[in-house]
Amino acid sequence: MELKKNPKADLSKRSGLFFVIGLAVVMLVVWQALEYKKYDKVKQYDTSMDVDDLLDEEVPMTEQIKTPPPPPPPAAPEVIEIVEDEEEVEETVIESTETSQEEEVIEVEDVAVEEEFEDVEVPFSVIEDVPVFPGCEKESDKKKCFNSMMQKHIRKHFRYPEIAQEMGIQGRVSVMFTIQKDGSIGNVRMRGPDKNLEKEAARIISKLPKMTPGKQRGRAVKVPFAIPITFKLQ
Structure with missing residues (x-):
């Protein structure tokens, strides 16, 4: 049986080449489509609004203000007049403080000097x-x-402060105060582990009665006194 087709006309021999060529063409078209750019039309604008050149202009520097020179000093007089001092100056006479034998000496009684007591x-x-x-x-x-x-x-x-009891606070408060010259209590100072304990110590000292003041060399003086108050939980 004879073949109807010419063996030279068999297109299947070059199908691989045609496929590669077609693939290359498709890739080229896709690449051109991705790289395609569209630009807006350039609009005309008024160049008179461009102020860049104006900003580049040099600004002239202000001139230095020159102060006028000071006026020249007045000229000295050609003739110097000599004015005589007509005022009389009283001379100071220093008299001697030594007493003469003729003067009577007045005896001064003993002056009682009051002793200053600091x-x-x-x-x-x-x-x-x-x-x-x-x-x-x-x-x-x-x-x-x-x-x-x-x-x-x-x-x-x-009295033990309740808040100190609840918090378990205890310790010693050093109290310092001054017995004034009138027997009153003043200048109270405290130092302790807690403010509540110090406050209670101050209250106790404020209850002190008025005392007979202390004396030094027969005069009433201030007497500082210190005493510790111990707060201890049972």
Whole structure:
């Protein structure tokens, strides 16, 4: 049986080449489509609004203001007139302070010079006459009685602050105060572990009665005193 087709006319032999050529053409078209750019039309604008050139102009520097020179000093007079001093100056006469034998000497009586007594503070431990706590007037050892009465006063008015109890705060508060010259209590200072304990110590000291002031060389003086108050939980 004879073949109807010419073997030279067989197109299947070059189908691979045609496929590669077609693929290359498609890739070229796709690349051109991706790279295609469209630009807007350039609009005409008024060049008179361009102020860039104006900003580039150099600004002239201001001239330095020159101050006028000071006026020349007045010319000195050609002739100097000499004015005579007609005023008379009284001479100071220094008289001798020495007394002559003829003058009577007046005797001056002895002038009592009042001794100045400085307002000083004398510590409780060295003062001559200690302050007298009410109730110790008849005691021979007033210093010992003073300390004993202070302890009684503290125990009588002592109250443990509730907030300190709840927080478990305890410790010693050092209290310092001054017995004034009139027997009153002043200049109270405290130092302790807690403000509530210090406040209670100040309240106890404020309850102190008025005392007989301490004396040094027979004069009332200020007497500083310090005592610890211990707050201890049971």
